[in-house]
Amino acid sequence: MITAERKPFAEIKASIAPYKRILVVGCGTCVAECAAGGEKEVALLASQLRLDADHEGRTVDIKEITLDRQCVYEFIDQLFPLVDEYDAILSLGCGAGVQAVAEVLPKIHIVPALNTTGISETREQGVWLEDCRGCGDCKLDLFADVCPITRCAKGLFNGPCGGSKGGHCEVDPDAPCAWHLIVTRLEETGRLKSMDEIQPPANWARAQGKGPRKCVREDQKTS
Amino acid sequence: MIESRLKRILTDGQFAVTAECGPPKGADPEVIRRKGNLLKSYVDSINVTDNQTGVVRLSSLAACVILRQEGLDPVLQMVTRDRNRIALQSDVLGASALGIRNILCLSGDHQSLGNQQEAKGVFDIDSMQLIQTVRRMRDKGIILGGDQLSSMPDLFVGAVENPFGDPQSYRVARLAKKVGAGAEFIQTQSIYNVARFREFMTEARDRGLDKKVFILGGVTPLKSARMAEYMRDKVAGMDVPEEIITRMKAAPAKEQRSEGIRIAVETIQALRQMEGVRGVHIMAIEWEEAVPELVEKAGLLPRPAI
Numbered sequence: 001m002i003t004a005e006r007k008p009f010a011e012i013k014a015s016i017a018p019y020k021r022i023l024v025v026g027c028g029t030c031v032a033e034c035a036a037g038g039e040k041e042v043a044l045l046a047s048q049l050r051l052d053a054d055h056e057g058r059t060v061d062i063k064e065i066t067l068d069r070q071c072v073y074e075f076i077d078q079l080f081p082l083v084d085e086y087d088a089i090l091s092l093g094c095g096a097g098v099q100a101v102a103e104v105l106p107k108i109h110i111v112p113a114l115n116t117t118g119i120s121e122t123r124e125q126g127v128w129l130e131d132c133r134g135c136g137d138c139k140l141d142l143f144a145d146v147c148p149i150t151r152c153a154k155g156l157f158n159g160p161c162g163g164s165k166g167g168h169c170e171v172d173p174d175a176p177c178a179w180h181l182i183v184t185r186l187e188e189t190g191r192l193k194s195m196d197e198i199q200p201p202a203n204w205a206r207a208q209g210k211g212p213r214k215c216v217r218e219d220q221k222t223s
Numbered sequence: 224m225i226e227s228r229l230k231r232i233l234t235d236g237q238f239a240v241t242a243e244c245g246p247p248k249g250a251d252p253e254v255i256r257r258k259g260n261l262l263k264s265y266v267d268s269i270n271v272t273d274n275q276t277g278v279v280r281l282s283s284l285a286a287c288v289i290l291r292q293e294g295l296d297p298v299l300q301m302v303t304r305d306r307n308r309i310a311l312q313s314d315v316l317g318a319s320a321l322g323i324r325n326i327l328c329l330s331g332d333h334q335s336l337g338n339q340q341e342a343k344g345v346f347d348i349d350s351m352q353l354i355q356t357v358r359r360m361r362d363k364g365i366i367l368g369g370d371q372l373s374s375m376p377d378l379f380v381g382a383v384e385n386p387f388g389d390p391q392s393y394r395v396a397r398l399a400k401k402v403g404a405g406a407e408f409i410q411t412q413s414i415y416n417v418a419r420f421r422e423f424m425t426e427a428r429d430r431g432l433d434k435k436v437f438i439l440g441g442v443t444p445l446k447s448a449r450m451a452e453y454m455r456d457k458v459a460g461m462d463v464p465e466e467i468i469t470r471m472k473a474a475p476a477k478e479q480r481s482e483g484i485r486i487a488v489e490t491i492q493a494l495r496q497m498e499g500v501r502g503v504h505i506m507a508i509e510w511e512e513a514v515p516e517l518v519e520k521a522g523l524l525p526r527p528a529i
């Protein structure tokens with residue numbers, strides 16, 4: 001899923017300071033799963049904003065709504081009847097959600113309330129680990145299913161650097177060395193020999209070389 | 224025609240001595256000249272670090288050119304952290320055009336460890352791919368993507384290896400991979416655990432690697448017991464045995480530098496006896512003045528004339 005974290009309250013408060021009527025919009029998919037932008041988090045942020053305004057003797061009109069998916073136009077359409085009554089939308093969607101809402105509603109200021117952090121797996125309750133950078137050229141099978149682009153701090157393709165100690169990364173001693181995991185897994189499955197081959201440089205053109213990537217599926221189009 | 228002194232020494236079968244020189248955190252060329260002249264006649268070639276530990280310093284290429292002007296044989300250290308493949312290949316050509324004849328390919332210390340922690344780490348290619356790229360440029364005149372150069376760079380290509388990094392079982396395989404990529408000489412991480420390095424060399428010899436690449440053992444003289452502990456505890460991939468710490472601690476504060484030199488001399492002597500070790504690489508971190516004494520005490524003088 002896409003993971004995100006809520007911005008600090010002070011930053012959110014500063015970015016919506018000019019506005020009195022604010023529509024707080026959550027997303028019920030990825031960011032709800034990682035407890036950053038779902039219905040609960042929307043309610044919490046809205047309450048915080050109301051309390052803060054009360055405390056400072058300001059009047060604000062804050063409405064909450066959580067869309068099933070903030071990155072799909074059909075769901076964003078639910079905002080049409082509401083939008084004229086508000087000065088700004090505070091979006092608890094990921095970067096795609098914020099931009100999709102802005103695309104549908106170009107006349108209102110959309111303020112992001114989250115920092116999108118990546119594509120992650122749920123490691124344990126409350127812990128999400130980034131493990132994909134969406135490079136567009138998946139080679140996980142070569143790396144024992146540990147992505148070196150994402151999980152090695154240097155994104156190395158051809159083995160560990162000299163800074164791996166006790167299976168940990170020198171950059172973040174709490175993080176496992178991705179190459180330690182790769183080498184160990186290849187060894188355990190009798191595939192270590194495959195590492196003798198020098199992996200050529202990545203084709204970053206598939207990631208970002210020509211600007212934003214667009215997936216087009218003719219068979220999925222309606223017209 | 225300029226040639227690599229390091230390559231000449233090694234191919235002549237002489238025991239090579241290289242030293243590391245860190246450029247200043249400023250624009251004064253005199254600092255480089257002073258360091259260079261201090262090392263002249265004590266070492267064969269001088270490595271210039273490339274923004275080591277992610278700290279901004281005078282550029283490695285510029286410092287190499289200054290050393291070249293002083294009649295020294297510089298080894299250009301080039302990391303993949305800061306430049307993409309366009310810039311790296313361009314600098315390889317530029318270095319050769321400026322008379323640099325040795326290059327050491329590294330990935331580089333991660334930017335989060337230095338003084339530009341908010342920098343974007345480039346890592347477009349890794350050190351293995353850089354070695355291979357420079358070799359193809361030199362030997363075939365081909366750059367990444369397949370285009371042909373109008374003339375080829377002339378560089379002796381090196382790489383680093385840390386015999387003490389983890390995973391342990393993979394270190395010699397990694398050395399072999401670098402040799403396969405085209406490394407012609409190897410400079411190792413600082414050696415304090417001689418016994419463990421000996422095992423590394425045995426395994427390297429078993430794979431015939433000593434016949435395929437010139438291995439220079441890394442030596443860093445310790446300035447103090449505190450430095451020894453710092454190296455053990457804070458520098459990942461460094462193996463400083465208890466015995467070394469004890470020796471450094473046993474020396475009175477004023478004597479610790481001499482004890483550090485003594486340990487380094489003993490390490491060099493042990494390395495000279497090891498089959499397949501073809502030289503030493505002295506990394507006297509911000510202590511270049513120690514190099515002449517160390518080289519002299521280790522019996523490596525005079526350096527051969529070529």
